[in-house]
Amino acid sequence: MGKTEKIKATKKSEDPKVGRARRMEAMAKASTVTFTLEPAVHRFMEALAKAAEMNLTHYMQKLVETHVIDAAPKNDPLAMRLAGKRHVINHALKTAAQLDAAGKFDEHFILTVIKEAEKDGEFAKQYAAALGGKDAEGTRAGERQRVSLNQQVGRVIKKAVGARSKRNENGKIARAQVTGSIISTYTLLEKPS
Secondary structure (H helix, E strand, C coil), rough: CHHHHHHHHHHCCCCCCHHHHHHHHHHHHHHHHCCCCCHHHHHHHHHHHHCCCCCCCHHHHHHHHHHHHHCCCCCCCCHHHHHHHHHHHHHHHHHHHHHHHHCCCCCCCHHHHCCCCCHHHHHHHHHHHHCCCHHCCCCCHHHHHHHHHHHHHHHHHHHHHHEEEEEECCEEEEEEEECCCCCCEEEEEECCC
16 A cells, blocks of 8 residues: 555544544634734723633624624524524523532532523523524534534633633543533533632
8 A cells, every 4th residue: 555545544534523623623713813903902902801701802702793793684693693692601601600609619510500501491592592593403503503602601601710620630621421401511620729
């Protein structure tokens, strides 16, 4: 077998998870917008993000999405999906703060927050809207939205309570799997001592 044939054979036998990860990374790069801010503007935006207890990237993403929601025509599918996403994230943040204040933090805190949020009918309705509504159910686009939204919700829950990802004995981020929830995998958390 020649060198070219070995490469082709390797690509065909590639782990599907690795291929999916590469596609997701390429998609993320294709969606990345880079621009330059004046130093004073950057400092101002950093201060606003910090006051909102958000990192600058998430804060600016929220600004852009809010503008799309406000500027789009009534019943625009994109605006409706983004409004659903904003509702889900805001509800998860509020729930995380309440549960943390009530002393409910443990390593499974992301799951605890999601299970509590799922009890709210409006949360479930807005979660479906955030995925693209009924038309997106069972589609690849709907699945991509679900994965992206769930990851973002997990990150904001973690940040909201000042937690960090728990590491396993090999130094890798520890995760757990669950069934019967809108999430299937989540990161275990811990708070710094």
